[in-house]
Amino acid sequence: MKYVNVVIDNNTDHTDNLYTYSCADDNVRVGSKVTVPFAMGNRIKEAYVIQTADQLTEEIKGLKAVDAVDPEISLSEEAVATCIWMKRQYLCRYIDAIKCFTPAGTSSKRGKIRTPYKDATGESSGGKALTPEQKNAVESIRPVIAAGEHNVFLIHGVTGSGKTEIYMKVIEECIGRGRTAIMMVPEISLTPQTIDRFIGRFGTEQIAVLHSKLSLGERYDEWMRIRRGEVKIVIGARSAIFAPLENIGTIVLDEEHETTYKSDMTPKYDAVEVAIRRAKKNHAVVLLGSATPSLVSSYKAEQGEYHKILLKERYNGTPLPDVEIVDMREELKQGNRSIFSVSLYEEIKKNLAEKRQVILFLNRRGYSTFVSCRSCGYVMKCKECGISLTYHKSRNEAVCHFCGHSEKVPVLCPDCGGKYIKHFGTGTEKVEEMTREIFPDYNIDRLDLDTTTKKGSIDKILNSFRKGKTNILIGTQLVAKGLDFSNVGLVGIISADITLNVPDFRSAERTFQLITQAAGRAGRGDRRGRVLIQTYHPDHYAILAAKDHDYDTFYQSESLLRRQLGYPPFSDLMQVVLSAEKEKDALELCRQIAEEFIRGVGEEERRYVLGPQAAPMNKIKGLYRYQLLIKCFPGKRKAYTKVLNNIRLKISTDRNAKYLISVDVNPYSFL
DNA sequence: AGCACGCCGACT
């Protein structure tokens, strides 16, 4: 007879505990899926085994027996350990974490033959010689794998430096040693080339591709294939980090800086952190690849926590594009009020005449307008937080979405005294319209969230661009992500200021990343490309560094600021959002939470609790939202999460509560 | 969440 501690598959905080059962089946192990009788009616519930024991340490009143052990589905011990870690790390329930590791659907039965990746043509197997840089990179990783040690490598390689080839070589090395690998990409639909290359190299039999288009049945089958050990490599987006592989040797996260690796649904996990956690347990290496590593990763590399590998040269030797900054204040002075500067207009014309393609990039986060002076470029910023103030039309005030501070919009610019101080914003639709007006004889297409859902597929737009049918492609950040087209002569960044003025402490980092990534789309063939950045901030450090392809300078400036203001990577930010039907209730309870938190962690921590303040998206689905932001400095994580979790539990298990509470550790958006 | 226990008002 064995005894097991299980987590019941109940969608509630009330039963987020371990329950002890006896179990007659000796096959039961940590990670087993079981069915158990639960509560008064002894209703049969699904449950997962977290611990096992041969003896009971204490008498348990009303001990029941496990009903059955599921012969098919089980988690590895490492997966269970990671679930326990996730519960602590992200303040979620056991079952939320477990659900990440289990297949959603049930078997599709039928016994039909699946086609793992239908569209895959499979690029003919590599064999291309490595550049010296690539070779060095692989050689510095190989011994770590050979020794079976854990390590994290941050591969900082310029756009087009051939990171994928390094990933494949390292994975090949792992497979050769009988181990497995996870290859993570930020968005599966935007990386068909990468997948093709992997399939071409390793073949479909030992690869599983997890993506959102799979039906529940297909997903289940794919999960079983992996769990049975038939698959050596799993490729996928965020959720693929939970692939039920054992003996993992390598986990690759391509474009590690991408925000898609952070989940915004419960559990609000960060796939980069989960990857490192799983890799540690598996004695595996992690490869974080990016042309623009996140500040957090670079900081960890600097601290010696990660091992940094630099790739300075592009694979085909084409030099990085020539980047020019266009000062839009000058354009205005010249009387040009259109969204196109003279230089950009001329440059587009020239490229079209030379039959080269043009990408126009604009990250229109439409709702968020900012307040700026058109003559001198002054932008209203919060004195406390150093981030841009957002214009609120109803209140006619500029508000800090971080600390809640607000002020009237001045009539005259406090910097230059000019009267052109206004809030404004332009979207991609407007850019498309105006481009059509100016260049009526060319094929113009748009790639953003609206067009990709409306027209059905990203593929259609990308294919027509790839074939050269589209002359000008206008888009949001989607166009900046990993498109590899050789005939792009020009990338025009319509307004770098849009991302720069987003009310978020990461706005400079994102701007630098977006410009660098967008610029990387230019000149990937044999001819050098050109990039034009239009901005009212030609002197901003993020823009200047992006122009010079100078990551180090950007990193130095930005980390200095972060250190001064106590933002990540020097702290963890914890966001607590409280929603209620009445605005007063939301504010009041948020205030109480702040006090309770401070009581829990000590009065001296009060200065690290910001708020309460109305959340930037003040009202969602009829509920008013107020938030707290807590800066959690090193060494305090455990104490903070403990107190916060108790508060969260108290509110979420209160039955007459008309409140919703959500906690997000290091959110990627503060909306 | 779901379900029982239990302590008050309205009813055959």
Place this chain on the structure above:
DNA sequence: GTCGGCGTGCTC
């Protein structure tokens, strides 16, 4: 007396 309201507490 006793039927049923929903506030409170527990589920191995």
